[in-house]
Amino acid sequence: MARIKHDGNLHVFQPHHRSLLNRLKIMMYSTRWLVVTTFLFIYSVIGTPLRRAPPVVTLDSATVTGTQFGRVNRYLGIPFAQPPVGYLRFRRPEPIAPYTESFSALTYGKACPQQDVQLSLPGILGLADGIVDFLTNTAWGVALPDGEDCLTINVVTPSSITPTSKLPVIVWIYGGGFQIGSSSLYDGGSVVEKSISMGEPVIFVSMNYRLSAFGFLASQEVKDAGVANLGLHDQREALRWVQKYIHSFGGDPAKVTIWGESAGAVSVSMHMVANDGDTEGLYRAAVMQSGTPVPVGDVTKAQIHYNNLVENTGCSDESDTLACLRALDYEILKGAVDQTPSITGYNTLVLPWLPRTDGTFIKEDGQRLVQQGKIANVPYIVGDCDDEGTLFALVLNNLTTTSDVRGYLKDVWIADATDAELDQILALYPGDITKGSPFDTNIFNALTPQYKRVAAILGDAAFQAPRRLFLDHTANTQNTWSFLSKRLKASPFLGSFHASDLLNSFGGGDLTEYIIHFTNNLDPNDPNRRITDWPKYTTDTRQLMTFQDLPIRRRIITQDNYRQEAIAFLTTVMLAHPI
Structure with missing residues (x-):
């Protein structure tokens, strides 16, 4: 049950709001049905032009089928790493095995686990508690289904592309405070369409990466096990996938730009200082909107949050608490993660789970690495909004x-x-x-x-x-x-x-x-x-x-x-x- 802070007081969603939620849900589903039926009507009228052969690419020995709309092809929800579940929970991503079975890449994969929003708004902006709960958690969950098996990648290309086109590639990393977000929220088709109109076509790639404690668990135990900054490692694995497979889509692996906003921009900057600035040949340029390295300490600075997570999951009596967390039922672990500080709560930008110094991949505070010149020497764009703090x-x-x-x-x-x-x-x-x-x-x-x-x-x-x-x-x-x-x-x-x-x-x-x-x-x-x-x-x-x-x-x-x-x-x- 979502706990919402409103006007400084804590409220719990009450039964008398359920009729309101039901009406909102009915409206949402009705709208979705209207969109579907409208599309089917247009399809029946247009007929033949839409019934073209779908685009396909070959990955290893598998044929992957996408969708085409206008001048843009989309290949969505392609697994790029082994599912980080079971034994692989709280471990670095393992490369995907060669593709051997053909499949359709028609829809986005699940978002990685989203941390529940704990919202507190002033009265002048506040909404009724039930509506706030619906918009921040219920509706978000319906619109963005999530789960641990979430490491998928999406490729959007011009429909005129061939395997020999060797187009530049831009790889998008979404934001959301390292707590929420998904690649499905950003349609790269608009970027690709714009690039075609400009006569400078590009390929757009986006990936999911683990969030919150699932992706950025931090403590002495995590440091000892060498499993810090897993969300960054997910992104890095996606970049390796691009190097291996983007040529099949007509892209040039030597012309990759990494691009992000907010937590995605911080991620881009952390890749620039990772391994003392070694790009590993994964990208040649970077774009950062509202994000660069922030001053953070060692992963052990989040020990209090790890300890609370262990306590709230019943793992505190175990000799190996990390092993206990790996073995937990997903719902129990997710419920405990939801109790940790939220970016929309009182701590705001002082986040419990974010990229931290781990001594190996991120060897020191990112800002110190920048000062020391241990940063990838690539061209970059960086910028902010004028009023970053108001939200x-x-x-x-x-x-x-x-x-x-x-x-x-x-x-x-x-x-x-x-x-x-x-x-x-x-x-x-x-x-x-x-x-x-x-x-x-x-x-x-x-x-x-x-x-x-x-x-x-x-x-x-x-x-x-x-x-x-x-x-x-x-x-x-x-x-x-x-x-x-x-x-x-x-x-x-x-x-x-x-x-x-x-x-x-x-x-x-x-x-x-x-x-x-x-x-x-x-x-x-x-x-x-x-x-x-x-x-x-x-x-x-x-x-x-x-x-x-x-x-x-x-x-x-x-x-x-x-x-x-x-x-x-x-x-x-x-x-x-x-x-």
Whole structure:
């Protein structure tokens, strides 16, 4: 049963909401039926044009059948590793055996286990408890069925492709705080269609990877067993699959770009510092939207969360707790994982399960590795939204005084911070609502007296400061471009919120064009100069491509010099006190 925090009070879903849920479910299923029947009607009218031979590829000795719609072929839900179940739970992914039996790749595979959302919203934005529960957990589960057997990959290509086309490949890694998300939420067909229209066709690949404790379990026991950062290893195995099989789809394994947003972007950056920057020939370029290495400690820093998981599953009396967790019934383990802190809860971005230093694959704090130059020397694009912190500050509506904010920083974010460090952070991020986030909105959007202040601190600490450090130590040694998205600035309370730039990259916008140029040419600029030139980022120029929609939708070049003193100080403090 989902437990939802609303207006600061804990509520449990009550029976009198069931009629509402039933009506919502009926509406959802009715809508789904309407879509299906409408499609069948169109199919019957169009007839012959849709009854073309489906596309096929050969993988090893198997024939894989996909689907074609317009100018795009899709091959969905292809297993790329052994199912991580039973003995393979909490172990590194094992390569898939050669394909010997033909199969149809027509639908996405199951999402990896999703952590339940624990949502707390202020009254002005809050919904009835039953609706919140339905939208965050019930509807999500219906729309996104999940399970442990989830390591599948999807390939989307132009329908005109041949095995000798050798097209560039872009590999997408989804976000979701390392707790939720699935490749099925991102239709690569729009990207491929856009690339065809531009005359620069690409192949789009996406994969599922293990999330939450299933993919990022961390503790001394995990470190001793060498099974930390399993979600990253899943992604790495998918990249090896691309090297082995993408030629069958008409792709060039030597022209792979890895691309992610939020947790997916952090993942991309972690691959850049993994193995001290050794790409293993798996990719040649990278794109990161709202994510670079964040300051984290050793996997043992999550020991308390591991211990709680062991306690809540009844494994605490076992001599080998990791073996006990592997042998648990899935529902028991999943229920205990759901009790760990959620990205939509009070801890927000201080996540229990995320990539951490393991001493082998990620040998040190990712930011320290960047500072040491132990990073893949490949061209990359990196950028943030202007108001990264607003979405996460929404759940902290109980912080209404300076004392509350100080206590939150001390208790949750920077437990080891000195009084002087906390005083300086609060001085650099004042309570003046005209200075907070959403930025440049004057007195508006002050949901609570401290909301805009908290949003500014969270956004800079988790996104802007890490991006700037990343650029400071790489921009003069490799080709880099950076952006700032100020689109959707008029969104009430949220401004240009975290993930709002996805509309510009998956919605066929101008960022999509830049990424397609980059995937083809290792340069986001259009060779034919049809869109605004995007200058490289250097520590001397610090030029940002800035996407705006006020007063008109446009692109301008600005300087990456906002909140310099505040962001620099946050960087120093976070490096000294990693999460």
